[in-house]
Amino acid sequence: MAAMTREETEALIQEVLEVYPEKAKLDRAKHLAVNDQSLEKANKCITSNRKSLPGVMTIRGCAYAGSKGVVWGPIKDMIHISHGPVGCGQYSRAGRRNYYVGTTGVNTFGTMNFTSDFQEKDIVFGGDKKLAKLIDEIEVLFPLNKGISIQSECPIGLIGDDIEAVAKVKKKEHGKTIVPVRCEGFRGVSQSLGHHIANDAIRDWVLENRDGDDSFPTTPYDVAVIGDYNIGGDAWSSRTLLEEMGLRVVAQWSGDGTIAEIEKTPKVKLNLIHCYRSMNYIARHMEEKYSIPWIEYNFFGPTKIAESLRRIASHFDETIQAGAERVIERYKIEYEAVIAKYKPRLQGKRVMLYVGGLRPRHVIGAYEDLGMEVVGTGYEFAHNDDYDRTIKEMGNATLLYDDVTGYEFEEFVKKVQPDLVGSGIKEKYIFQKMGVPFRQMHSWDYSGPYHGYDGFAIFAKDMDMTINNPCWKNFKAPWKTEAASDAVKAVA
Amino acid sequence: MPSVMLRKREDGKLLFYVAKKDLEETIESMEFDTPDKWGGEVVLGDGSRYYFEPTSPPPKIPTTLQAKRL
Numbered sequence: 001m002a003a004m005t006r007e008e009t010e011a012l013i014q015e016v017l018e019v020y021p022e023k024a025k026l027d028r029a030k031h032l033a034v035n036d037q038s039l040e041k042a043n044k045c046i047t048s049n050r051k052s053l054p055g056v057m058t059i060r061g062c063a064y065a066g067s068k069g070v071v072w073g074p075i076k077d078m079i080h081i082s083h084g085p086v087g088c089g090q091y092s093r094a095g096r097r098n099y100y101v102g103t104t105g106v107n108t109f110g111t112m113n114f115t116s117d118f119q120e121k122d123i124v125f126g127g128d129k130k131l132a133k134l135i136d137e138i139e140v141l142f143p144l145n146k147g148i149s150i151q152s153e154c155p156i157g158l159i160g161d162d163i164e165a166v167a168k169v170k171k172k173e174h175g176k177t178i179v180p181v182r183c184e185g186f187r188g189v190s191q192s193l194g195h196h197i198a199n200d201a202i203r204d205w206v207l208e209n210r211d212g213d214d215s216f217p218t219t220p221y222d223v224a225v226i227g228d229y230n231i232g233g234d235a236w237s238s239r240t241l242l243e244e245m246g247l248r249v250v251a252q253w254s255g256d257g258t259i260a261e262i263e264k265t266p267k268v269k270l271n272l273i274h275c276y277r278s279m280n281y282i283a284r285h286m287e288e289k290y291s292i293p294w295i296e297y298n299f300f301g302p303t304k305i306a307e308s309l310r311r312i313a314s315h316f317d318e319t320i321q322a323g324a325e326r327v328i329e330r331y332k333i334e335y336e337a338v339i340a341k342y343k344p345r346l347q348g349k350r351v352m353l354y355v356g357g358l359r360p361r362h363v364i365g366a367y368e369d370l371g372m373e374v375v376g377t378g379y380e381f382a383h384n385d386d387y388d389r390t391i392k393e394m395g396n397a398t399l400l401y402d403d404v405t406g407y408e409f410e411e412f413v414k415k416v417q418p419d420l421v422g423s424g425i426k427e428k429y430i431f432q433k434m435g436v437p438f439r440q441m442h443s444w445d446y447s448g449p450y451h452g453y454d455g456f457a458i459f460a461k462d463m464d465m466t467i468n469n470p471c472w473k474n475f476k477a478p479w480k481t482e483a484a485s486d487a488v489k490a491v492a
Numbered sequence: 493m494p495s496v497m498l499r500k501r502e503d504g505k506l507l508f509y510v511a512k513k514d515l516e517e518t519i520e521s522m523e524f525d526t527p528d529k530w531g532g533e534v535v536l537g538d539g540s541r542y543y544f545e546p547t548s549p550p551p552k553i554p555t556t557l558q559a560k561r562l
Contacts, residue, residue, distance in 0.1 A: 040537075284497055383514045384515075385514070385516050
C-alpha cells in the first residue's frame with residue numbers, strides 16, 4: 001500500500017471514531033492526529049496525559065507500575081517491598097527483564113518479590129505494624145541489602161497508613177536508607193505520575209545522602225546514564241560506547257544500578273538522559289541544585305548513535321571529541337555489514353508502533369537505517385513535550401495516536417496494513433492472530449539488547465526474523481489460496 | 493501561583509517549565525532584564541503571560557520561582 005495522504009489519514013480517523021457515542025467521540029478525537037511537521041508545538045494537534053475514558057480498552061498501567069516496575073525496581077541492591085495485597089508485586093515480578101550482575105537473594109534482589117500480603121485485618125486495623133515486622137525480618141534474612149523502598153499499593157493510601165513514620169523509625173534502628181514511596185496505583189492517569197513520584201522520592205530520601213562528602217575521587221569526564229533500565233542488557237551496550245570514547249560512567253539509573261551509584265550522581269559533570277519521560281524530573285532537579293547540565297541522547301540505530309555521541313562529546317574537550325569519532329569509525333565496518341545484510345530484506349517495509357514513553361520516537365531512526373518506514377506511532381503515557389519531540393521525527397501525514405484504545409489500534413492496523421506492529425504483550429497475540437508480524441517492544445520480545453551498535457545488529461536480525469518469517473505465508477488454508485488447482489478447490 | 497522552573501536552553505533562550513501543568517515554553521520577552529532589575533511581566537512562546545516579582549540582582553539560573561498568571 002502506498003503512503004497515505006493527509007486527507008486519507010484524516011478520513012481514516014473519522015471512520016474509526018464513528019462507532020463511539022457522541023461524547024466519547026469528541027474526547028477521543030482530540031487524541032488522534034495526523035502528523036504535521038510544520039508545527040512547533042504538539043498541543044496544537046494532539047491532547048495527551050488525560051484520564052482514559054471509562055469503557056474503552058486502554059493499554060495503560062498505574063502509578064505503582066511506574067514507580068516499582070520502572071524507576072525503583074531495577075536498583076538491584078535494595079529490597080523493594082510491594083506494600084499491600086500480594087497480586088501487584090507478584091504479577092509485575094521480573095517481567096521487565098532488567099538485567100543485573102550479582103547473586104540474587106544474597107546481595108541483589110532484582111527478580112524477587114517482597115510483599116506485605118495484606119489481609120482483611122490489615123485493611124481494618126492498619127498495616128504499619130506488619131510493615132515494621134517485615135522490615136525487621138528482611139534485615140535478618142537478607143543482611144546484605146543496602147536499603148529498602150516501600151512501594152505503596154492502592155489500599156495504603158485508602159486506609160491512610162503512615163509509612164513515612166515507620167520508615168523513619170526503622171531507618172534509625174537499622175541505619176540503612178529506607179524510602180517510603182507514595183505511589184498508590186490510583187494516583188494520576190497513567191504510570192507517568194508514578195515515575196514523577198519515584199523521582200521525587202529519590203530526590204527527598206536518597207540523593208542528598210553524600211552532600212558535603214568529597215571523599216569520592218572525581219574526574220572531569222564523569223557522566224551518569226539516566227533513564228536506561230538495562231532491558232535485555234541495553235545499558236551495558238550503551239555504557240561500553242561511552243567508556244570507549246573516554247568518559248567515566250559513574251552511575252546507571254537504574255538498570256543494573258545500585259544505591260551507592262545514585263548517591264554519587266550529584267558529583268558527575270553531565271547527566272545523559274535516555275528515557276526523558278521517566279527521569280527528566282530528577283535531571284531538572286540536579287541541574288538546579290548541583291548545576292549539572294543534562295542532555296537527551298538516543299542510542300537506537302547508527303545514525304542516531306553517531307549524532308548522540310557527537311552531541312555528548314561537544315560538552316567535553318578535544319580528547320573526548322576525538323574519542324567519539326574513533327568509536328564511530330571503529331564500529332563502522334560492523335554496522336555497515338548489518339545494513340548491507342538486512343536492508344535489502346527489509347527495504348520499504350512499514351511499521352506501526354505503540355509503546356510507552358520514549359520508544360515511539362527513539363526507534364524511528366533505527367528503522368529508517370534499515371530502509372523501513374514508521375507510518376504510525378503513539379504513546380501510552382506521554383505528555384505534550386514528548387509529542388513536541390515526536391513531530392519532527394515522524395513523516396508528514398503519518399498517524400499519531402495517544403492512549404490508543406484496543407478497538408482503535410486494531411482498526412488502524414486493518415486499514416493501514418503495516419508489515420510490522422511493535423507494541424506490548426497484550427497486543428501481541430491479537431495481531432499475530434490477524435496475521436500481522438509483531439514485535440513486543442517493551443522488553444524486546446525476550447531478545448535484546450537493542451541499544452548501541454551491538455544492539456543494532458540484534459535489532460536488525462529480530463526485525464528480519466519476524467517480518468520475513470515463512471509462517472505468515474501459511475495463514476490461508478492451501479485450498480483457499482489462488483494457487484490451488486481447481487480440483488483441490490472442488491474437493492474442498 | 494505556579495512554581496516555575498527556569499533553565500537556559502542550548503541556544504541561550506530561557507525555558508519556562510511548570511511540571512504540574514506539563515508546560516514547557518520559551519520566554520519570548522521579559523519586562524526587566526538588566527543586571528540590577530530582573531522580572532516583571534513575561535510573554536511565553538504560546539502567547540500566555542506571567543508575572544515574576546522583580547528582583548535584584550537577577551537570580552542564578554537554573555532555579556525555581558513563583559510566578560503569577562496574568
